[in-house]
Amino acid sequence: MSSAVRRSTILEVARLAGISKTSVSRYFGDERERLSPTLQDRIAQAASTLDYQPNQMARGLKGGRSKLIGMLVADIRNPFSVAITHGVEQACRQYGYSLLVCNTDNDSEQERQHLDLLGAYQVAGLVVNATGSPEAQLQTFISHGTPVVLLDREISNVDAEVVGLDNQLAIDSALDHLSAQGYQAVLYVSEAPEQSSTRQRRLACFNEGAQQRALSHATLLLSSDTNTRQALSHFLAAHPQHACAVLCGNGNVTLTITRLFQQLGLPLGQFGLMGIDELDWCDLVPPGITTLAQPTDAIGKTALHCLRHRITPQTTPPPTTLSFAPTLIARGSTRR
Template sequence: MSDSWPLQAQDNTRRPTIRDVARDAGISKTSVSRYFGEERHRLSEAMQARIERSVERLGFRPDRIAASLRGGRTRLIGALVADIRNPYSVALIHAAERACGDAGYSLMVCNTDNDETLERRHLDVLDGYSVDGLIVNTVGRNTEALEAMRQRGIPMVLVDRQIEVLDCDMVGLDDEAAVADAIDHLVARGFERLELIIEPVAGISSRQARAEAFEAECRRRSLDATVYEAIIEEAAVEAADSAALDQRLTELLAEPRPTAVLCANGVVTLAVCHALQRLGGFDRLGVLGIDELAWCALAGPGISTLAQPVDAIGRRAIDTLLARIDGDATPAAIHRLPATLNVRGSTAPAA
């Protein structure tokens, strides 16, 4: 028989409590509460390590809802996204989740699938969990519900897309500068005919901003340019509206002058690349895409891109939201971050 005995046997059918952790670690309940609250910095590193070992040993998990009733915070952040399948959304959520973790918060992600009813249901769920704040990357079809949450003191930050009726901070790409950089590059490469291919712009501020910036900049430079709205289903890019997109690209490939397309986001870039692969047109049409995706260096001759700083956007959104949670009452602001140009073979100098 062993000479060592545990201090106290645990009842595995009962959920461990803060009292259990304190007893196991040989410290006060107050110290354990500080560890899980906003005063962790007041504990020594040795004390934190001691608590962490007891937490792991007992399998303790803090009750966020109970904590919110005591201290007013759950340390939960809600994230409402339009389509989690979109590569931009995936990268955004990854960055936001890491930023939340660094600050001692957890991120609850709700995917709306661009469905108004589902979006409202998710808002009710997030509200029910008493999230401390919310980041929103949707069209915002439930503006009344969002505004009601904001009026009740739930801070929110919009990402990529503005919702005019909400007086909230917004973090996203500097669309005007990105489009100007794209046009600078294409003109310098000798392309004389430009087309922006974009998903329908109605009701989505980032698409509207890119289309307006493209038209204004091309008009200012007296360039021959057009905007083409493509219907693209993100779940099936290869087949989505392929006949219409193939027809449009066939027309552009027939242009006698050096022609290039600017793809407004990664979804459009992928659809255009699939179409050019079918048509065999990579060597006759310049391609530049907004959004840097893992496959861009591998497709065709390598696709030139304007990479959005998605990691920085996600972190800035969370940092801004946490500042609001902590009481920042300055006027709502728009934070625009610059893109980075990655030059590859798809924008080789026009012959």
């Protein structure tokens, strides 16, 4: 009968690397940056040779904090959520953390349950792309010493950095581009804004920006396909003398409106189409769909860096940029 393979110990790693147990503990803890690059390499090599894996849950119970970072996303199917999660995960691996991702599916009750779960795991910090307004729960985390960073969406009365796109700059960039291309009437299409501060902010910025630029404009909230198609057709029919364009508030909206353009036989370019968020398929739909790409990796990594500075003071300065500029990717859909 075979016996279980014995796990290597931190003491064995220290002996093989020729250093103290304390240095190895620092390497697998929150103080890795205090070690020289040479020392870090020796520890990593020794741990690899011995196939050593620290027991992060035990470390968390002993020190009151795990090496887990909890992350809540409102909709894991949204390409923005996928891209942002990738950025956070990359930064976690770089600094020795593991990422525990919970999808709330835009359900505030699931959000509450997931926050309870992450509390039970004693996560070291939280990255939250909120669905509802879990102020009380997040304040409890903060009061217990667990830092929180808000991703993309603000929550009132929560002492946390908000990391995301500069929405004012994004809307201004979109309207400037459409105006420069000769479009005179713009329809802004958004998902329901009630549970998202970002959607509310973009809607407000659009109405203000379109008015400042003397553009004929209207807004549309997605509902059923039939209602959305009728509203789009009505907007175009109401502006027969104007070059019309549609600005989509996020990637999900861009996909919906692109399908409606195809169903209605609207030539891209003659009728402008532009979306916030770059999607893999946007350059595959002839003649290509113009987008504003978010620097999702930078946003995700910055969220993790903010957490690290709250978990343990770092020798490197904290991030100074929390609102990021989009990148315009101009394609044929806004070329008249």
